[in-house]
Amino acid sequence: MNEEPDDFLRAVEAALFVAEQPLTPAELRLHVGEAGDLDAALATLADHYAGRGVNLVERGGRWHFQTAADLAHILRREKDETRKLSRAAMETLAIIAYHEPVSRAEIEAIRGVQVAKGTLDVLMEAGWVRPAGRREVPGRPLIYATTVEFLSHFGLSSRRDLPGIDDLRAAGLLDPVDLALEGLGAQSVVENDDEEA
Amino acid sequence: MNEEPDDFLRAVEAALFVAEQPLTPAELRLHVGEAGDLDAALATLADHYAGRGVNLVERGGRWHFQTAADLAHILRREKDETRKLSRAAMETLAIIAYHEPVSRAEIEAIRGVQVAKGTLDVLMEAGWVRPAGRREVPGRPLIYATTVEFLSHFGLSSRRDLPGIDDLRAAGLLDPVDLALEGLGAQSVVENDDEEA
Amino acid sequence: MDDLFIAPTPPRADVLTVSFESWEGPLDLLLALARTQKVDLREISILALVEQYLAYIEGARKLKLELAADYLVMAAWLAYLKSALLLPKEAQPEPSPEELALRLQLRLQRLHAMRESGARLMARDRIGRDVFVREKPEGLRLVRRARWDASLYDLIQAYGQIRARTQPVVHMVAVRPVMTLDEAIQRVGSLVGAALDWTALEAFLPEGRDGPMARSALASSFVAALELAKQGRVEIRQEGIFEPIFLRASLPEEQAERLL
Numbered sequence: 001m002n003e004e005p006d007d008f009l010r011a012v013e014a015a016l017f018v019a020e021q022p023l024t025p026a027e028l029r030l031h032v033g034e035a036g037d038l039d040a041a042l043a044t045l046a047d048h049y050a051g052r053g054v055n056l057v058e059r060g061g062r063w064h065f066q067t068a069a070d071l072a073h074i075l076r077r078e079k080d081e082t083r084k085l086s087r088a089a090m091e092t093l094a095i096i097a098y099h100e101p102v103s104r105a106e107i108e109a110i111r112g113v114q115v116a117k118g119t120l121d122v123l124m125e126a127g128w129v130r131p132a133g134r135r136e137v138p139g140r141p142l143i144y145a146t147t148v149e150f151l152s153h154f155g156l157s158s159r160r161d162l163p164g165i166d167d168l169r170a171a172g173l174l175d176p177v178d179l180a181l182e183g184l185g186a187q188s189v190v191e192n193d194d195e196e197a
Numbered sequence: 198m199n200e201e202p203d204d205f206l207r208a209v210e211a212a213l214f215v216a217e218q219p220l221t222p223a224e225l226r227l228h229v230g231e232a233g234d235l236d237a238a239l240a241t242l243a244d245h246y247a248g249r250g251v252n253l254v255e256r257g258g259r260w261h262f263q264t265a266a267d268l269a270h271i272l273r274r275e276k277d278e279t280r281k282l283s284r285a286a287m288e289t290l291a292i293i294a295y296h297e298p299v300s301r302a303e304i305e306a307i308r309g310v311q312v313a314k315g316t317l318d319v320l321m322e323a324g325w326v327r328p329a330g331r332r333e334v335p336g337r338p339l340i341y342a343t344t345v346e347f348l349s350h351f352g353l354s355s356r357r358d359l360p361g362i363d364d365l366r367a368a369g370l371l372d373p374v375d376l377a378l379e380g381l382g383a384q385s386v387v388e389n390d391d392e393e394a
Numbered sequence: 395m396d397d398l399f400i401a402p403t404p405p406r407a408d409v410l411t412v413s414f415e416s417w418e419g420p421l422d423l424l425l426a427l428a429r430t431q432k433v434d435l436r437e438i439s440i441l442a443l444v445e446q447y448l449a450y451i452e453g454a455r456k457l458k459l460e461l462a463a464d465y466l467v468m469a470a471w472l473a474y475l476k477s478a479l480l481l482p483k484e485a486q487p488e489p490s491p492e493e494l495a496l497r498l499q500l501r502l503q504r505l506h507a508m509r510e511s512g513a514r515l516m517a518r519d520r521i522g523r524d525v526f527v528r529e530k531p532e533g534l535r536l537v538r539r540a541r542w543d544a545s546l547y548d549l550i551q552a553y554g555q556i557r558a559r560t561q562p563v564v565h566m567v568a569v570r571p572v573m574t575l576d577e578a579i580q581r582v583g584s585l586v587g588a589a590l591d592w593t594a595l596e597a598f599l600p601e602g603r604d605g606p607m608a609r610s611a612l613a614s615s616f617v618a619a620l621e622l623a624k625q626g627r628v629e630i631r632q633e634g635i636f637e638p639i640f641l642r643a644s645l646p647e648e649q650a651e652r653l654l
Binding site for chain 3: 083
């Protein structure tokens with residue numbers, strides 16, 4: 001059954017293998033010449049490759065090789081990369097968590113700094129923040145809230161588990177640590193650390 | 198004989214088929230997983246494709262599919278016409294391949310002329326030659342060696358496959374002139390090659 | 395690629411119009427000349443080769459061809475080698491001309507070997523010329539999935555920092571040990587009515603105070619006394635400078651007249 005393929009068959013096989021595009025029989029003929037039974041060769045090849053990792057298929061009169069559908073998963077390898085959330089993203093997430101649902105403008109008012117476009121995207125991509133409708137005020141801004149994944153990632157059973165302001169103060173987390181560096185700023189500073197996010 | 202290939206074999210086949218570059222077994226493993234005898238699968242595949250229009254070959258430890266050489270005439274297109282290397286580039290490439298690693302001065306000693314500015318550049322641009330550190334002699338000259346791409350391009354499994362390399366080595370033709378002279382029993386070698394040039 | 399297999403056409407003895415640009419230096423020319431002698435470079439006659447080369451250079455000179463200096467240097471060196479080789483053995487200089495000739499031969503062999511190897515390399519089945527790989531492989535994709543590294547501590551710390559940064563700052567002034575003027579007026583005003591006779595200022599001070607509080611109370615009570623005197627509510631008496639100060643409530647006018 002696995003006979004040595006003849007040269008015509010090999011030529012068809014090679015031509016299909018290197019082709020940039022699926023080929024019609026007429027296009028194949030330009031390579032493999034007029035001699036030889038092209039239909040038979042294609043049928044033989046399709047049969048030969050049927051159970052393999054690569055199949056020869058015909059779509060709309062054009063032939064091409066493609067990987068077997070059940071192997072798609074191996075052609076795409078996922079790799080986890082642990083990355084640190086930027087400070088801007090971390091702060092935005094914290095504000096959403098403590099004040100949800102909040103609009104972007106509200107986040108900016110609390111942070112005292114503009115929220116760059118990518119920041120919310122990163123948080124949504126991480127699966128921690130979701131759009132939660134619109135605020136019924138002029139402009140109907142989108143409002144954001146945290147997700148269930150947010151709770152599970154941070155080990156919270158509910159948002160009520162978040163430490164309150166008094167807890168934060170007691171833990172010294174309200175002490176102005178970096179103020180000297182940051183500038184006492186309620187002035188709008190467009191942050192630029194979002195690219196890291 | 199033409200048994201149904203198992204899923205591991207099919208996965209290896211598919212991964213090699215879609216890969217943009219020749220793959221090392223380690224790179225393949227990232228896709229096909231740790232289970233399965235990869236060496237055996239590669240050998241089986243290479244064997245399976247041996248007489249076909251497409252062959253599985255190993256070049257410098259990396260595997261890829263390519264069309265059978267005897268089908269070149271049907272697959273070659275005008276645009277495929279490879280840029281012809283100058284004689285200088287060709288000789289320089291041969292010297293690097295057969296003598297590697299080799300410094301520019303050593304290339305010049307063999308060729309009897311300076312290596313023109315563009316020659317090494319052309320070879321490096323083609324991806325066939327790379328700088329391979331420095332020779333620990335006065336002046337610490339850069340030394341050059343060939344690349345894995347060189348092996349794939351010229352269809353060599355390894356440098357041992359360089360045509361005639363064993364004969365050349367046996368004949369002492371890969372030794373420097375000084376060393377050859379010593380071997381021939383010539384006494385007091387004080388000449389410097391360069392004055393002949 | 396054909397030119398790789400055949401060395402550039404070797405010059406015929408009678409044709410010297412070959413352009414020197416076709417040679418890659420004197421060694422290249424020598425190799426081409428050597429190959430007109432014999433296929434096996436190990437058996438060429440160096441003396442004959444030298445004569446060939448010199449004749450070639452001489453012919454070029456007759457044609458007034460511009461010759462690169464290295465061809466002339468080689469010619470001079472070969473002329474020297476030739477004369478040394480022709481000397482009787484015992485008169486030969488060091489290093490021996492035989493050795494020099496052997497060196498030249500070895501160099502020609504090596505260049506020849508590399509030239510042939512280069513040609514054989516080029517003649518192999520080359521990707522893109524003889525064998526072909528897929529034009530547009532789909533490629534094995536590596537999907538990088540970001541896993542964000544953030545702990546609850548990071549979260550609450552970030553929130554703490556925002557709050558610390560954006561809370562309006564409230565200045566709380568610590569309570570200091572003072573008796574205000576208002577307090578003193580209140581106190582002195584009420585106490586002075588209770589005493590009918592002259593009473594020392596110190597008697598109006600709150601008891602059990604010392605230190606800054608006592609001094610503040612004394613100063614405030616004195617100023618309160620002056621204020622009350624100005625309002626006509628108390629009278630102040632002092633015998634002399636630094637003497638004790640006495641206060642008493644000022645009597646209503648009719649009462650004062652009766653007492654006088």
